[in-house]
Amino acid sequence: MRQLILSIETSCDETSAAVVADGREVLANVIASQIDVHQAFGGVVPEIASREHLSSISFVVDHALVVAKCSLSDITAIAVTEGPGLVGSLLVGLCYAKGLAYGRRLPLVGVHHLEGHLYANFLLPTPPTFPLVCLVVSGGHTDLIHMARHGHFSRLGSTRDDAAGEAFDKIARVLNLPYPGGPHLERLAMESEPSIAFPRARLEVGSLDFSFSGLKSAVMNYIHNSQQRGEELSPAAVAASFQAAVIDILVEKTIEAARAAGVRNLCLAGGVSANKALRSAMAEAARAENLRLFLPDLELCTDNAAMIGAAAYYRLREGATADHKLNAHAVLPLTSWAVDFVGNCG
Numbered sequence: 217m218r219q220l221i222l223s224i225e226t227s228c229d230e231t232s233a234a235v236v237a238d239g240r241e242v243l244a245n246v247i248a249s250q251i252d253v254h255q256a257f258g259g260v261v262p263e264i265a266s267r268e269h270l271s272s273i274s275f276v277v278d279h280a281l282v283v284a285k286c287s288l289s290d291i292t293a294i295a296v297t298e299g300p301g302l303v304g305s306l307l308v309g310l311c312y313a314k315g316l317a318y319g320r321r322l323p324l325v326g327v328h329h330l331e332g333h334l335y336a337n338f339l340l341p342t343p344p345t346f347p348l349v350c351l352v353v354s355g356g357h358t359d360l361i362h363m364a365r366h367g368h369f370s371r372l373g374s375t376r377d378d379a380a381g382e383a384f385d386k387i388a389r390v391l392n393l394p395y396p397g398g399p400h401l402e403r404l405a406m407e408s409e410p411s412i413a414f415p416r417a418r419l420e421v422g423s424l425d426f427s428f429s430g431l432k433s434a435v436m437n438y439i440h441n442s443q444q445r446g447e448e449l450s451p452a453a454v455a456a457s458f459q460a461a462v463i464d465i466l467v468e469k470t471i472e473a474a475r476a477a478g479v480r481n482l483c484l485a486g487g488v489s490a491n492k493a494l495r496s497a498m499a500e501a502a503r504a505e506n507l508r509l510f511l512p513d514l515e516l517c518t519d520n521a522a523m524i525g526a527a528a529y530y531r532l533r534e535g536a537t538a539d540h541k542l543n544a545h546a547v548l549p550l551t552s553w554a555v556d557f558v559g560n561c562g
Contacts, residue, residue, distance in 0.1 A: 221295050262305070269309065294324050300546055324537060325538060339513070349481070367534065378428040435454060
């Protein structure tokens with residue numbers, strides 16, 4: 217029987233609903249962005265985000281069904297992001313999904329937000345094979361995840377301070393770039409060569425963790441000192457040099473993780489994985505190591521419900537469904553549901 221999953225994602229500032237068939241085919245993926253709303257504040261305001269989700273969720277879900285050319289009677293399961301994220305935002309999607317599942321007597325599947333990003337790669341025409349290592353890099357996360365099979369996750373490394381995307385946004389703000397800062401910084405970086413020698417934090421030997429706080433401070437100090445001395449500052453050179461430093465470390469650690477885990481398959485995921493310079497550098501490094509690299513479609517890098525529907529399919533297939541007690545979590549460890557019934561190896 218064909219599984220048509222209606223999935224919902226509201227973990228931050230995008231209201232999204234999708235219809236995904238058998239975890240592979242995206243029939244609809246509707247996203248209502250809040251960028252224009254939060255732009256005046258220079259970042260996401262949680263209270264406003266929640267209210268925007270409330271005003272958008274019904275329309276977004278209805279429109280997804282229209283685009284998919286189906287109705288609720290065709291849907292076989294409901295999936296929703298349970299965390300991590302902004303609790304107020306998560307609750308909007310979660311309550312809506314629980315209501316649909318209860319009212320239509322459909323299975324409910326709770327999905328971890330990072331797991332969703334991982335599974336964006338399984339929507340590719342040729343999906344990854346196991347085992348694999350995935351770099352999940354976004355505004356809130358920078359993690360290296362090993363997947364031995366569906367539902368089996370092991371964290372190899374993560375950031376000890378700022379996420380890479382968070383560092384992008386902070387430096388963009390210092391450079392007076394519009395919100396959201398990451399994409400604007402990337403475009404600015406294209407106008408210059410990386411001519412400034414900013415530090416790369418490699419931490420102790422053997423560590424696969426990341427640290428971007430020192431780099432962020434070095435960039436901010438460089439800008440401040442240049443202004444104090446009355447020197448002409450090239451924002452494009454700063455952006456290009458900062459971006460190069462971040463990408464060097466992301467690529468280096470990902471290749472190290474592949475070697476340590478003994479895998480031949482690499483994936484990128486998360487909002488920062490849309491960065492063209494990162495995709496190019498990772499592809500070059502993967503070729504040099506004779507590794508297969510999988511890159512999600514650009515529209516599936518940022519938060520979306522299609523990735524949630526893809527992840528939910530494999531949970532549903534194994535009977536890893538939720539009940540009415542499913543709740544929202546601001547902080548939520550990524551756990552291995554494939555073995556959760558006998559223990560947690562996340």
